[in-house]
Amino acid sequence: MNIVFKALNDPIRREILEILKERDMTAGDISDRFDVGKPTISHHLDLLRQAHLVSSAKDGQFVIYSLNTTVVDEIMKWLLDLKK
Amino acid sequence: MNIVFKALNDPIRREILEILKERDMTAGDISDRFDVGKPTISHHLDLLRQAHLVSSAKDGQFVIYSLNTTVVDEIMKWLLDLKK
DNA sequence: AAATCATTTCGATATTTGTCGAAATATAAA
DNA sequence: TTTATATTTCGACAAATATCGAAATGATTT
Numbered sequence: 001m002n003i004v005f006k007a008l009n010d011p012i013r014r015e016i017l018e019i020l021k022e023r024d025m026t027a028g029d030i031s032d033r034f035d036v037g038k039p040t041i042s043h044h045l046d047l048l049r050q051a052h053l054v055s056s057a058k059d060g061q062f063v064i065y066s067l068n069t070t071v072v073d074e075i076m077k078w079l080l081d082l083k084k
Numbered sequence: 085m086n087i088v089f090k091a092l093n094d095p096i097r098r099e100i101l102e103i104l105k106e107r108d109m110t111a112g113d114i115s116d117r118f119d120v121g122k123p124t125i126s127h128h129l130d131l132l133r134q135a136h137l138v139s140s141a142k143d144g145q146f147v148i149y150s151l152n153t154t155v156v157d158e159i160m161k162w163l164l165d166l167k168k
Numbered sequence: 169a170a171a172t173c174a175t176t177t178c179g180a181t182a183t184t185t186g187t188c189g190a191a192a193t194a195t196a197a198a
Numbered sequence: 199t200t201t202a203t204a205t206t207t208c209g210a211c212a213a214a215t216a217t218c219g220a221a222a223t224g225a226t227t228t
Contacts, residue, residue, distance in 0.1 A: 009093035061225040145195040
C-alpha cells in the first residue's frame, strides 16, 4: 500500500499511467512525451513497476510497458472504506 | 490533485484518516495514538487540511479534527477513469 | 566484428520531507 | 493574574527523492 501511494505521488508518473491507458508503449516512446531525460523516466517506470501499477515485457531491444489496473482496485477499496 | 496524493503518501497521515473515520478527535487525542511528537502530528494534520482531507474547528483550547470525504470522491473518479 | 539504437545503471547534486526540541500562542483554571 | 493545558510555529537536521550526464548493458543492423 505504501509503495502504491508513493508511486502515485508524482505528476509525471500519474501522466504515464494516463498515457498507458490508451495503449501500450515502449520506454522510449513514453520518454518522448516528457521534458525530462530518459534515465529519469526509466526510474519513474521502475517505481511504477515496483508498485505493480505497470508491467513490462521485453520485445527485442525494446521494453514495452502496459498499465496494470488490479492494484487500482485495492486503492479504491481503501478509499471506499474511508467513506463507510 | 497533486497535494491530495502528497497528503496520502504517508502511513501516519493515512492512519489519521482511518481514525477520524470512527469519530472526530482533538489534535492531542490523535497525537496520543502515535509514537511521534505533537509537532510532527500537527504538521501532518496541516498537510491533510491543505488537501481538504480533514477540516478543523476550534473548541475552546482544543482543535477538533474531522474527516472530509468530498476529496476522496475526486481521487476515486481519477482512478476509475484509469480503468475505463 | 563494428557500429548503432534502446534502455538501464551509476554517481552526484539540489530539493523535499519527516522528525525533533524549544519557543510561541491561545484558552482555561486556580 | 499567575499557572497549567492544548496546539502550533520555528529552526535545525537526517533521510528520501527527482533529476542529470556519463557509462554500461543488451539487441539489431551493416
